Amino acid sequence: MWHPFTQQSKWVEDSPIVVDRAQGMYFWDTDGNRYLDGVSSLWVNVHGHCHPVINEAIRRQLERLDHTTFLGLTHEPGIELAEKLVATAPLGLTRAFFAGDGSSAVEAAIKMAYQAQAQRGENRPYFLHIAQGYHGDTLGAVSVGGIDLFHQTYRPIMLDTLMVSSPGVLDPGQSRLDRAGQVLAEMRELLNRRGSEVCAIVIEPLVQGAGGMLTHDASFVVGVRDLCDEFGALMVVDEVATGIGRTGKMWAVDHAGITPDLLTCGKGITAGYLPLSAVLATDAVYEAFLGTPAQARTFFHGHSYTANPLSAAAAVANLDLMESDQTVAHAAGVGEQLTRELKAVAELDGVVEVRQVGTMVGIEVASVGERTGFAVCQAARERGVWVRPLGDVVILMPPLAISSEQTTTLTSAVAEAIGDVLR
Numbered sequence: 341m342w343h344p345f346t347q348q349s350k351w352v353e354d355s356p357i358v359v360d361r362a363q364g365m366y367f368w369d370t371d372g373n374r375y376l377d378g379v380s381s382l383w384v385n386v387h388g389h390c391h392p393v394i395n396e397a398i399r400r401q402l403e404r405l406d407h408t409t410f411l412g413l414t415h416e417p418g419i420e421l422a423e424k425l426v427a428t429a430p431l432g433l434t435r436a437f438f439a440g441d442g443s444s445a446v447e448a449a450i451k452m453a454y455q456a457q458a459q460r461g462e463n464r465p466y467f468l469h470i471a472q473g474y475h476g477d478t479l480g481a482v483s484v485g486g487i488d489l490f491h492q493t494y495r496p497i498m499l500d501t502l503m504v505s506s507p508g509v510l511d512p513g514q515s516r517l518d519r520a521g522q523v524l525a526e527m528r529e530l531l532n533r534r535g536s537e538v539c540a541i542v543i544e545p546l547v548q549g550a551g552g553m554l555t556h557d558a559s560f561v562v563g564v565r566d567l568c569d570e571f572g573a574l575m576v577v578d579e580v581a582t583g584i585g586r587t588g589k590m591w592a593v594d595h596a597g598i599t600p601d602l603l604t605c606g607k608g609i610t611a612g613y614l615p616l617s618a619v620l621a622t623d624a625v626y627e628a629f630l631g632t633p634a635q636a637r638t639f640f641h642g643h644s645y646t647a648n649p650l651s652a653a654a655a656v657a658n659l660d661l662m663e664s665d666q667t668v669a670h671a672a673g674v675g676e677q678l679t680r681e682l683k684a685v686a687e688l689d690g691v692v693e694v695r696q697v698g699t700m701v702g703i704e705v706a707s708v709g710e711r712t713g714f715a716v717c718q719a720a721r722e723r724g725v726w727v728r729p730l731g732d733v734v735i736l737m738p739p740l741a742i743s744s745e746q747t748t749t750l751t752s753a754v755a756e757a758i759g760d761v762l763r
């Protein structure tokens with residue numbers, strides 16, 4: 341086997357957890373050890389593992405329809421999911437296009453934005469994006485990314501794009517509000533010169549997750565909307581990580597009160613069960629694709645498993661459960677508890693910064709060896725808590741439905757692990 345984002349030479353030396361089963365906020369390895377899933381199985385889990393309602397929805401769907409293509413056919417789970425997504429989306433996002441995972445949603449959004457502009461008679465081949473951004477691992481998504489470690493190797497084979505600084509990387513003593521203004525000014529300067537060539541601005545709203553949970557002020561998101569309107573660019577927000585309640589609101593753009601032209605979502609959409617993602621679009625974008633077949637304005641894009649009925653059924657059950665359990669309000673409460681409990685962590689020796697929006701947390705630790713972040717996560721693992729680092733940033737991203745007691749278990753174990761490694 342060859343694992344994702346894994347240096348195999350180290351992997352074969354380490355002793356990996358072999359996961360056997362999972363229930364609620366925990367999973368168990370084949371030796372019977374229990375771990376709290378502190379990163380929601382890479383930011384996807386919502387209600388906990390093997391939730392009876394989601395399990396039952398998938399089982400019921402399996403008895404009825406496994407899979408048929410969405411090319412030339414449609415089905416109830418797909419229709420129902422589109423309706424529910426659009427109902428929760430910022431006002432004005434009225435169309436749902438399904439894809440397979442976060443990267444493929446971003447890929448679809450990039451092509452959609454380019455084609456919509458082209459079919460309106462605009463020649464705009466450039467995407468404007470942000471340093472430290474991450475949008476997935478396929479080439480279009482990598483092209484609008486900005487993390488050198490992951491992306492630099494592929495520069496020669498990537499799209500030619502325009503990039504500005506990250507609004508989440510502050511000068512010493514700088515406020516997030518000032519930093520937002522500074523990056524917006526940088527964008528404006530670039531757009532003054534190249535604006536007529538820019539197809540879309542692509543951002544992760546509020547939190548640049550894989551960049552190390554770099555957070556920015558909501559005024560940045562508002563400012564990007566304004567710049568897009570002024571310069572005729574489309575606004576693409578990638579809510580694959582921030583969407584579906586993660587930030588304490590259904591969508592991160594809800595904190596800014598704006599509607600983008602295109603919004604990508606994935607990860608938590610199926611409650612962390614099955615791959616599925618979506619691009620939500622405005623009517624204006626959708627209408628740019630309408631015409632006779634001979635005009636070839638069609639969006640020639642799709643996948644074998646687009647809108648897979650099992651995934652769609654899981655997603656419908658997830659959104660229903662989120663409504664009945666008031667999961668987003670619960671997540672906001674989890675976020676507040678994390679803020680309270682992480683105050684003490686921020687004071688620990690060796691902690692550089694704690695960054696947080698809602699249930700998304702990055703604890704940056706000082707580097708005291710080759711893999712300090714990894715060492716902290718290993719120490720947490722010995723305490724029965726599973727978390728994963730991004731370099732020297734320890735990520736906490738629990739399932740939204742985590743209880744108050746389990747949240748404390750998570751923060752205490754990580755605080756003790758930091759003490760072990762950085763004492």
Ligand SMILES: Cc1ncc(COP(=O)(O)O)c(C=O)c1O
Nearest residue numbers: 441442443474475476549580581
């Ligand atoms: C903001 C963002 N976009 C896209 C992706 C890619 O999603 P996937 O791993 O499902 O392809 C991620 C994954 O972490 C992400 O955080």
